[in-house]
Structure formats: C-alpha cells, structure tokens
Amino acid sequence: MDRLKIGISACFFHPDGERQAAPSKTLLWIEQSTAHWVMSEGALPVMVPSLNGATFRGDITVREYAQWLDGLVMHGGADVWPGTYGEQPLRPEWRGDRIRDENDIALVQAFRAAGKPVFGICRGLQLINVAHGGTLYQDISTQKPGARRHRDAEAYDLNFHEVDLLPRTRLAQLLPPGRHKVNSVHHQGVKDLAPAFVVEAVSPDDGVIEAIRHTGDAWVAAVQWHPEFHRPELGVIDDTPLLRDFLEAARAARCA
Template sequence: MTNDRLKIGISACFFHPDGERKAAPSKTLLWIEQSTAHWVMSEGALPVMVPSFDGETFRGEVSVQDYAGWLDGLVMHGGADVWPGSYGEQPLRPEWHGDRIRDEYEIALVQAFSAAGKPVFGICRGMQLINVAHGGTLYQDIRTQKPGALVHRDAEIYDLNFHQVDILGDTRLAELLQAGRHKINSVHHQGVKDVAPGFVVEAVSPEDGVIEAIRHSGGPWVAAVQWHPEFHRPELGVIDDTPLLRDFLAAARTARNRP
C-alpha cells in the first residue's frame, strides 16, 4: 500500500543566480538527479526532495526539523564541491571554492535527521559532506594533493570511469557486499582526507589508498560511499549495490517503527 511506503528525503542540488540580474527576486533552482530518485524507488520507497530553509524568498515556519520528523531517512547525493571553509581551509584554487550555502543546508540536514534517529546515507559529495559535518577534512583535489593517485574523475567518460575497490573485512559493508576486491565507478576529484571522529573506513582504493566508504561506528545510523550506486548496472561488471540500499531502507523502517 502507498501509505506504507517509506518516504526518503533527498538533499537538493543548488543552481545559484549569477549575480548579474538586478531584478528581485533572484532565482535559485533546487533539483535532484533522476538516477538517485529512481535508485530509491527501485526498492519501493518514495523519494522526496528536501527544500532549503533560507534565502530571500523563504517565508513561514516550516523547519528542517519538520522534515526530519516526517521523513523516514535521508540520502545525500552528489554535486558541487564542498567549500573548504567548511573544514577550516582556504581554497587552493578559485575553481575549488565549492558551495558554502549548500554545505550549510546539508550540514543542518545531517544534524536534524541524526537527532531525530533517522538514517543518513551519502553518495559521492554526500560522503564528503557527512565527513565534514562530523569534523573530518577533505582533499580539495586528489591529483594535486595525493601524487600518484588514480584518475578518480574523467570528465570525458564520466560514470564510465571505473577502478577497483577493496571492501575491508570485519565491517558492515563486508557483511552486505562481501569483503575483497570489486569494480566500481568513480566520478570525483575531491575525497576524504582525515576521517571524522566516530567513523570507520569500510573501503579503500587499493592502488592509492583513497577512502571509498565510511560508516558511523555508534549512535545514529550514518553510512556513505564515494562511488555512485545509482549508476551501477550489472552489465558493466560492477558490484551489485542492492544490499546496501536495502540495509539503509531497513534502518529507515526500524526508525519509523520505533516508539
């Protein structure tokens, strides 16, 4: 029945006005990727884009806590770079300035959903933001700051850029997807540097040690992967992420049924 379907929030991507338009109001667009919504829907859940709670057009009393109370879980998906100021650094290059406004919005989401006892799952930027929200840091650019690293983002082939990942034993991810070496896609130039307190590493790139999955080791259910499970198709020979999605949705169901 529709009323029994889980309602899963998806954090919005932002398209900001260019600053040249003088007429008010300036138009900011919020959007989600179709593939992420369809990934959530593939197991029967209802995706809901969570709007921002700030900006010159915001009115009323609806809050992030209202959404955290109403929805059953949260997916943080990919998009713009994280602003280095969110983890206490200055941009090394102008093009790596990221999106401070989106960072503030998503950090508030992570905090509100965790406080409400709802699970949070991160994809790509979502993993980086989760790490930063809990006190970790990032490589602003893997190729620049980690010499000898693989090409983790190839703009020409985008989601068809693949490499191997080692899922570490004695982790929840290993229980779900099996420990050992697997094939994943890779669409990122930033990555986790210092892991946030309270988090464990669940997967790494075997060739350069780049962190590919993290999980909160206690308290709120928070987990994330650096690859894009919503792009994975069996015919490409990549790992089947379905157990990962089902585990997240099971945690959302548990949170819904909790007294």
C-alpha cells in the same frame, strides 16, 4: 502499502548575477537516477528544499522534515566549501558551495537528532565526513601525489576502478568479499577521517577512502561511488544490498 518516505538533499543552481530578470532566483533539483534508485525498492523519494535564503517564508523547520521523513540520502554534486573544514580554497574553482553546505549540515544534524538513517553518495560522503569533524583533499591529484585518476570529465560515470572492502565491516557483510569494480566521478576525497567513523572500503591503488560508517548509535554511512549509476552489464558491483540495508534502518526508525 505504507511506503517509506526518503528525503533527498537538494542540489543548488545559484543565480549568475548577470541576468536582468529574477536575478536572485535559485533553482533546487535532484538527479533522476538518485530518485529512481530510491524508488527501485519501493520507497518514495522526497526532495528536501532549502529552508533559508532571500525568498524563504513561513515557519517550517528542518526538524519537521526530519520527523516526517523516514531517512535521508545526501546527494552528489558540487564541491564542499573548504571553509567548512577550516581551509581556504587552493584554487577559485574549488571554492565549492558554502550555502549548500550549511543547508546539508543542518539536514544531517536534524536527521541524526531524530534517530533517522543517513546515507551519503559521493559529495554526500565528503559532506558527512566534514559535518562530523573530518577534512578533505580539495583535489586528490594535487594533494596526494601518485593517486590514480578518480574523475574523468569525458568518461564521467563510465570511469571505473576497483575498491577493496575492509574485513569485519558492515559493508563487507552486505557485499561479496574481496575487490569490486565501481564507478568514480570525484576529484575530492577524505583526508582526515571524522571521529567516531570507520573506513569500510579503499581504492587499492592509492588508499583513497571509498566508504565510511559511523560507529556509534547513529545510522550514518556513505560511499564515494555512485550506486544509482551502477549497471550490472558493465561489470560493477550490485549495490542493491546497500539500499536495502538503509531502507531497513529507515523502517526500524519508523517503528521505534
């Protein structure tokens, strides 16, 4: 079988600056659940490493990864650096990861330029929005009074709420109509939607954007929840159609 090769953006673990041994050593990693989600429909997950930093050598470019791989999943993880969308951090703990943002934006741009589909998960949605000119709430509970609690550190992926699928969207075509239960593991979210994107799902309690999609020729879509964590026995929506739709777009791009 000629399996699809799907890139997964790397999470960064930066040095703390206090270690005597290898003080500049940065770790790159992906979550097992994300890789297994991609594998569940027969695709091969490939972590895309950073192509910059003090230890980078050689002449490999992000464009080559975009040409070689069939699609890209933008991983969850650290906050987006507010400077990426023209703001200063309201609190030190919301400063995000500027280095990862620069790497991720380059990935999105390269895969778009190569005509390959991009799917975002949680932070991935936020990064995609910012990469296309949108902005974020640095902290939903602080900047959007009356909003529900979208992240519970103790419950983590067992924190749930409902989302409404908006009619006449691609997401509404893929999933059963109406209101669905999803997990929620984020404290940041879309404030100003990027141009050329539409909202596909919202939280009914507070209007927080839960899914977006590009309206032009590029196949770029994202959800704020974590489909890789969804287990049907917990009563959450079956996200398999989202993954299959993304992989179908990847196969179409390969054949183009």
